[in-house]
Structures are given as C-alpha cells and as structure tokens.
Amino acid sequence: MSAKGCHHLQGFKKDHKNLESLKWIHAVFVVANTHSSATLKTKICNSYCRTCKKRGPFLHACLECVFLGCHKHIREHMKNQKHTISMDLTYGQIHCNSCYDYVYDAEIDEITMDNKMKCGKFKKRLFEWTSWDATEEERDLLTHRTKKICITPESTIGLRGLWNLGNTCFMNCIIQALMHTPLLRDYFLTKKHKCNEIPGTCLACTVSKLFQGTISASTATATAALDVLHRHCYDTMPKNAIAAEKKDKCPCIIDQIFTGCLQSDVVCQKCKGVSTTFDPILDFSLDLGPVPLDGRQPCSLHDCLERFTRAEDLEDEKILCSNCGSHQVSTKQFTMKTLPIVVSFHLKRFQHLKNEIEKKISTLITFPEMLDMTPFMSRTKHECPIPSDNRYSLFAVINHIGNSMSAGHYIAFVRQQHNSWYKCDDHVITRANLKEVLDSEGYLLFYHKHVLRYE
Known part of the structure; x- marks a missing residue:
C-alpha cells in the first residue's frame, strides 16, 4: 500500500537536487539533533x-528557494514568486500552494523517517496519518480474514456501557x-503487554481483556487504579525489558503516559538561597476554596x-537553609519540570469540616x-529560545451529581475519535456535544498532549 502526492509534487521530485534540499531542511529545522551544537x-x-522577523506561527520553508516565512508571509511569497512546494517546520508536512492543501507522499515519508530515526527526538501530531506497508505475514492474514470494520464519523466502535453493580x-x-x-x-489493543505471572493474578492482563472486549463487543468487567495498574505492569514485564531502560525511568506504560515531574523550590528570605527537589506526580489536586489573603475563589482551571x-x-x-546555615522564613513554589503525556486534574469539590460534616463546593470552574501548560513550567537560564509545545487536548471529564460524596452519582463525558463526544451514564451511552461538556461542573479532567515527542 502506498500513497503519492499531487502531480505538482511529482514534478518537484523529478529534480534530485530538490529532494536533497528537502532532506537537509527537514534534518536541520524539523528534527534538529540537539546533540549537534552546529x-x-x-x-x-x-x-x-x-518578512516580519517573528518565529511563527506555523513557520514554513519554501523548498524552491531560501525563504522562511510565517503562516501569512509564506503564502504571500509563494504567490508572488510563483513557487509551489513548502514545508511546515514543526511537523515536516508538505504543502502545495497550487492545490491549497497539505499533501502526503510515501517517498518523501521515507526520506523524513530516515531523518527521524537518526535524531534523538521528533514531534508528531496526536492524530497524524501515515501509510501502512503490510508485511507478507500481514497480507496472508488479510487474505484469509476478509471481514472489515468501517469506522465512520457516526461509528460507535469502542463505546461500551458498564453496568452499575451497586455504587x-x-x-x-x-x-x-x-x-x-x-x-x-x-x-493494550496491540497486545504489547507480555505477562510472566500466574494467569488470573495480573490486573494489567484483565485491563487488556477489557480493552479487547470493547472492540469485539464481548462482555468484560474490570477495576483499575493507576497505582495498582502501575505495579502490575511493572512486575509482569520481561526482566530484559526492564534492564534495558534507564535506571531513573520506569519502563511501564502507566509511568510513560501518566507520570510527570514536579519541581519544588524553597527560597530562603535572608540569603535568597534556593533548595530544589523533584518528585513524580500522577495528577494535580487543585483547591477551590477562597484564597486566604484576598478571599477570592478561583473561577477557571487556569x-x-x-x-x-x-x-x-x-x-x-x-x-x-543549606546555603547560610540558619533557620529562616522561606517561600515555597511548585512548577512542572516535565509534563506527562496525559495530565489529569482533580478539582477538590469536597470539604471535610468539623464533626465529620462534609460540604460540596459547587462553584463554576470553567x-x-x-490547554497550554507553558506558564506553569519550570524555567532555567539555559532554556532553549525555541519553546516546547505544551498544549493539551481535553478527552474526558468526570462529573459528580449531588450535594455530598456520600449521596450522589457520577457520569463521564469521553471523546470518541476526533470531535465526537459521548455521555457515559453507567450502561447508558448517549451522544453529547462540546458545549455540553465544557458547561458541565467538572470533577476530574483528563487532557492528552496535543503534540507527541517520540524517542
């Protein structure tokens, strides 16, 4: 299976020098090797x-000359100079000015993939499409298993209600x-989890079956908590896979997706010495009560x-203070050293008061x-002048309905495919829209990194 770009791109590729220029621009600007200072x-x-001397947005390089331009000025340049092919310098996508669209070409994909494999890291859109060249074994399987599943915008594949078994x-x-x-x-759908434990004792295996069941429409039940799932994923991994990973980085899929690094800076008010510590973080628990100093309550996630x-x-x-050696009044500040692929927020809507009285905070939090997490990142003097992409896309919201934790009900909104939202009320699944999701109260919020950096 292969794909060819438009006929304008095919004409561009006929000149070998054009391909060499494309490869060099992609290697330097899209997947620049951070280990090469030059x-x-x-x-x-x-x-x-x-033209405007700005670093964006959406910087492109004309592949027919040496012009680099932002989204506005690259279009003006291509039109005025009658040039056709340009490259997006964030993801390496090829744009045809004559077709007024981005085009995909398998040959160019091979060239850019070669660059990606030689570099340490590269960016990729969360929902980016590439062609698939089936192996001989895969072709044989496809020949004998001809049943096809068509995924349309109205498809409900992967949507399964769950019976309430009592609270x-x-x-x-x-x-x-x-x-x-x-x-x-x-x-889990690609069966990456390889268990080496006794059958029936691994939670990760149960979750894997649950994922498979949502696609195949078979009945499945499971319970999952990230900390338990983390332990089971790690404990059941092949030992050679664990040994191959860095000692300071857990190789299990849970840590790879959900764990970030929280930086804590304690500053001595006498000598201004800074003591910094780092801790893993799985989710953010955010206070909703009034700020002690001004009495103002937060009204947004920001x-x-x-x-x-x-x-x-x-x-x-x-x-x-480890710097001046005396006990002094200090200030403490949290920032994010590294962000996880999935960041989850817990809005602390339940307060436990005296006499075991429980109160729910129903304040509207937009x-x-x-979501852009850049303002909340740790910064250093040696920070790269080209900032990282710290944008996140909302994909799930859990809401509590009721006045207290002991009395109420939970529902979830989940994003299916790109922009299709559904409301999950135990076994009842109904279509929802984005406005309904964003207007909901919000108790747990789940965001997925919009641009993934692969290593």
Whole structure:
C-alpha cells in the first residue's frame, strides 16, 4: 500500500537536487539533533520569518528557494514568486500552494523517517496519518480474514456501557476515561503487554481483556487504579525489558503516559538561597476554596493552576537553609519540570469540616478544550529560545451529581475519535456535544498532549 502526492509534487521530485534540499531542511529545522551544537545553532539562528522577523506561527520553508516565512508571509511569497512546494517546520508536512492543501507522499515519508530515526527526538501530531506497508505475514492474514470494520464519523466502535453493580458508578467513569486514553488504548489493543505471572493474578492482563472486549463487543468487567495498574505492569514485564531502560525511568506504560515531574523550590528570605527537589506526580489536586489573603475563589482551571504554582510564604515554621546555615522564613513554589503525556486534574469539590460534616463546593470552574501548560513550567537560564509545545487536548471529564460524596452519582463525558463526544451514564451511552461538556461542573479532567515527542 502506498500513497503519492499531487502531480505538482511529482514534478518537484523529478529534480534530485530538490529532494536533497528537502532532506537537509527537514534534518536541520524539523528534527534538529540537539546533540549537534552546529545543527542546533543553525536552527536557532535562522528559525524566523524573513518578512516580519517573528518565529511563527506555523513557520514554513519554501523548498524552491531560501525563504522562511510565517503562516501569512509564506503564502504571500509563494504567490508572488510563483513557487509551489513548502514545508511546515514543526511537523515536516508538505504543502502545495497550487492545490491549497497539505499533501502526503510515501517517498518523501521515507526520506523524513530516515531523518527521524537518526535524531534523538521528533514531534508528531496526536492524530497524524501515515501509510501502512503490510508485511507478507500481514497480507496472508488479510487474505484469509476478509471481514472489515468501517469506522465512520457516526461509528460507535469502542463505546461500551458498564453496568452499575451497586455504587460502582465512579469506578465505571474511571474505566471509561482510561478506555479513551489514546496511547493506553493503543498499547493494550496491540497486545504489547507480555505477562510472566500466574494467569488470573495480573490486573494489567484483565485491563487488556477489557480493552479487547470493547472492540469485539464481548462482555468484560474490570477495576483499575493507576497505582495498582502501575505495579502490575511493572512486575509482569520481561526482566530484559526492564534492564534495558534507564535506571531513573520506569519502563511501564502507566509511568510513560501518566507520570510527570514536579519541581519544588524553597527560597530562603535572608540569603535568597534556593533548595530544589523533584518528585513524580500522577495528577494535580487543585483547591477551590477562597484564597486566604484576598478571599477570592478561583473561577477557571487556569486560576487553579496559577494558585497551585504561586509562591507561598512558609510563615508557620522556619526552615534550615543549606546555603547560610540558619533557620529562616522561606517561600515555597511548585512548577512542572516535565509534563506527562496525559495530565489529569482533580478539582477538590469536597470539604471535610468539623464533626465529620462534609460540604460540596459547587462553584463554576470553567475549563478549556485546549490547554497550554507553558506558564506553569519550570524555567532555567539555559532554556532553549525555541519553546516546547505544551498544549493539551481535553478527552474526558468526570462529573459528580449531588450535594455530598456520600449521596450522589457520577457520569463521564469521553471523546470518541476526533470531535465526537459521548455521555457515559453507567450502561447508558448517549451522544453529547462540546458545549455540553465544557458547561458541565467538572470533577476530574483528563487532557492528552496535543503534540507527541517520540524517542
């Protein structure tokens, strides 16, 4: 199976020099090797629009001359100079100005893939399409198994209701959120989990069967918590796979997808010395109560994150400063050192008051479909002038209906395919729309990284 671009691109490829130029531009600007100082310097010094001098948005390179331009000025250049083919310098996609569209070509894909394999990391869109060249074994399987499943925008493949077995609505919602986590779903559907434990004792195997069951429409039940699933995934991995990984990085799929690194900076108010520690983080628990100083309550997810990462005075205790050697008043601030592929937010809507009285905070907290985590990242003096893409796309929301944790019901909204949303109320699945999702109260929010960086 192969794919060819438009006839304009086919004419462009006939000149071998054009392909060499394309390969060089892709190698330097799209997948620049961060270990090569010369290549990185070339990229940093030249990654700007030649007209407005800005570094974007959507910087492109004309492949018929040496012009680089932002989204607006590359179009003007191609029209004025009567040039046709350009390349997006973020993902390496080819744009044909005569067709007014991006085009895919298998031959160019081989050239760019060769560059990607030689570099340390590269970016890829979450829902990017590439061709598939089947192996002889796969062709043989396709020949004898001719049943096809057509996935259309109206398709409900992968949508399965879950029966409430008695106060299991919250567990059902968590399962639905995990089932619609793209990379986790792909991992289990491709049967990447290889168990070396006694059959029937591995939670990861049970979850794998659950994923398979949602596609094949067979009956399946399971329970899953990330910490338990993490232990089972790690404990049942082949030992050679564990040994091959870096010692400071857990190789299990749960850590690879859900674990980020939280940076904590404690600053001595006397000498300004900074003590920094790093801790793994699986989710963010965000306070919704009023801020002690001004009494203002957060009204958006962005407000909650600003509050979470705001410097806080540690007035109740004096901390021994390792820099000046004395106990001093300090400030503490959290930021994100590294972000996980999936970031989850827990809005702390339940307060436990005196006499075991429980109160629910029903304050409206707005949350976006697309979230940029850049303002909450740790920054260093040696930070690269070309920022990373820290955008996240919403794919699941869990809501609590009721006035207290002990009395109420949980439902989930999940994104199916690109922009199709569904409401999961135990065994009842109904279509929803984005407005309905964003207008909901919000208790647990799940976001998936919009651009993936592969190693």
